[in-house]
Structures are given as structure tokens and as C-alpha cells.
Amino acid sequence: MRETSETSENVAAYIRASTDKQNSGHQRDDINDWADQNNIDPTGINWYVDLSQSGSDPGREQFIELTDDIDAGEYDRIIVWEISRLARLGSIYQEFFETASDAGTIINITNDWTDTVKPDGTGKLIADISAAVAEEERRKLISRVNSGVKRAKKEGKWLGEVPVGFERNAEGYLRPTLTPDEGDDGYLEIRAALEAIENGSSYRQEAKGLNTTRQTLSRIHQDEDRRQWYLDATAKTDDRIAEALDTIPE
Known part of the structure; x- marks a missing residue:
């Protein structure tokens, strides 16, 4: 005004x-x-x-x-x-x-x-x-900014918001968070919650033990590609995610 x-x-x-x-x-x-x-x-x-x-x-x-x-x-x-x-x-x-x-x-x-x-x-x-x-x-x-973004994408670096359960390392590459800090949810915690949902648990119930909201769990679970990141540790449509998942110890 x-x-x-x-x-x-x-x-x-x-x-x-x-x-x-x-x-x-x-x-x-x-x-x-x-x-x-x-x-x-x-x-x-x-x-x-x-x-x-x-x-x-x-x-x-x-x-x-x-x-x-x-x-x-x-x-x-x-x-x-x-x-x-x-x-x-x-x-x-x-x-x-x-x-x-x-x-x-x-x-x-x-x-x-x-x-x-x-x-x-x-x-x-x-x-x-x-x-x-x-x-x-x-x-x-x-x-210059656009060139930098294109270069980063070509090199496989992650730009934008980091998916829950992942982190961006010092080089800019995405990695699953296996030892999360207090207040964060790790990759394995999100996977366990999705597995429970697959077996009949509710989004609300699984969100109770996480910092991630039930809405976020619902979005991940209802997105076929994203769901597979956690349940199968695979990514069919994003090579950056696939490369990150390859770093999970067997």
C-alpha cells in the first residue's frame, strides 16, 4: 500500500x-x-x-x-x-x-x-x-547462471530441493542419508515407513515416528517413480538418483 x-x-x-x-x-x-x-x-x-x-x-x-x-x-x-x-x-x-x-x-x-x-x-x-x-x-x-546450471546437470549434480531421506554432499552430488542428524529422517527410516504403508499401515501412523509429514509420505507413496527410490532402491527416470542409490552398502 x-x-x-x-x-x-x-x-x-x-x-x-x-x-x-x-x-x-x-x-x-x-x-x-x-x-x-x-x-x-x-x-x-x-x-x-x-x-x-x-x-x-x-x-x-x-x-x-x-x-x-x-x-x-x-x-x-x-x-x-x-x-x-x-x-x-x-x-x-x-x-x-x-x-x-x-x-x-x-x-x-x-x-x-x-x-x-x-x-x-x-x-x-x-x-x-x-x-x-x-x-x-x-x-x-x-x-552465466544458466551455463552453470547446465554444466552442473551434465555432471550429474543435484540442483533444487533435496528429496527427503537424501542429502547433497560437498561436491553437489545426491546421496542417501544413512546416518541422519537429529531432527532429520534418513533414507532407511523413510523406506521402513513406506514398507509399513505397503503392508496396510496409514500415512498418519507412520508419520508419528518421523519428522516427515504424512502429506509428504503420501506424495512419495503415490508417485510410482519416487516410491521405487525407497522400496526397490532403483530410479528409472533420473540417473542422478540411480547413481546415488548405487552408493548404498549391500
Whole structure:
């Protein structure tokens, strides 16, 4: 929700964080500091905040509301921490700045190559270059991450959530947990529970002696492939699981 207060100049600030784990407090602090240093009362800023939102998404609720309010002539000035907070795609970014220019709204950036983009276009070229560089760096980062994921999969390493009863070793390979830590369930415990379920016991009954929930036991038991990981120590559709199961001592 937008937080509002009054000031002599109509000023808004926009904050965006890509994930809920990212701390957006530093953006707010930088914007408040910049405003204070430039004779703008921080208590008079209207805040628009999108959390857990990608900069490539044009449908951000607060971003859309801010753009509409600029278009309606509500603001003389918008403050952001970086241009990348506004958008990760050039088309979204350009449309935002065109709206601000048409409305006569100044854009201030507290942490970028330029700190001011005026409606007459002053500062826009540098802002464009900064945004283009940031977009290219992001493309390269995504490419490196994707290459790393493909390489890890090719090498048989396990990515993502580790199945119950397994662990990921220091090299990134999946292994059955044969000596679980306190609070964890090992591979053999899960196998014993599934064997009991096969013999007529209930999910609820078997979950009583485990940290694993009855819902998880049910999902494993009703999935033919996953069920065989434990009952037969085989994996027909995932070579990484098959290789892990081969490490179980006979």
C-alpha cells in the first residue's frame, strides 16, 4: 500500500525488491538522505513499494499506480535509488520516462551515473546509457547462471530441493542419508515407513515416528517413480538418483 504525507512540493519515491529476502531498507535510507541533502522534506514523500517483483514485469501494482499518478499530473518529482529499480527492460523504462516527460515531472536517481532527468531531456542520455549497461550486465549474469546450471546437470549434480531421506554432499552430488542428524529422517527410516504403508499401515501412523509429514509420505507413496527410490532402491527416470542409490552398502 502507498504511504502518504504532505510536503510543499509533490514528491514520490519508488522502491522495488526482486525477492522477499532482499532488504529494501537501504533504498529508503538512501532516498531519505538524498532528499534531506537537497532541501526536500523526507516526511513529505509519498512512497510506492513493490516487493518480490521483477523489474521485467510491467504489471507491478505500485509501479502502475505511480505511472498513472504521474500521468495525472500529481507529482513534480520522483526519486528512485537506481534506474534498474524502475525497470529491467528498456521498453518499460522508456515508457515510464516518456510519461514523466509529458507530465513535466523530474526524475531523481540517488545511486547511478546521473542524479537528475528533466522533462526537457537533460540527463536522459546518461540515464539511457546507464540503463543499457545494467541490462547488458544482467543478460550476461543470467547467461552465466544458466551455463552453470547446465554444466552442473551434465555432471550429474543435484540442483533444487533435496528429496527427503537424501542429502547433497560437498561436491553437489545426491546421496542417501544413512546416518541422519537429529531432527532429520534418513533414507532407511523413510523406506521402513513406506514398507509399513505397503503392508496396510496409514500415512498418519507412520508419520508419528518421523519428522516427515504424512502429506509428504503420501506424495512419495503415490508417485510410482519416487516410491521405487525407497522400496526397490532403483530410479528409472533420473540417473542422478540411480547413481546415488548405487552408493548404498549391500
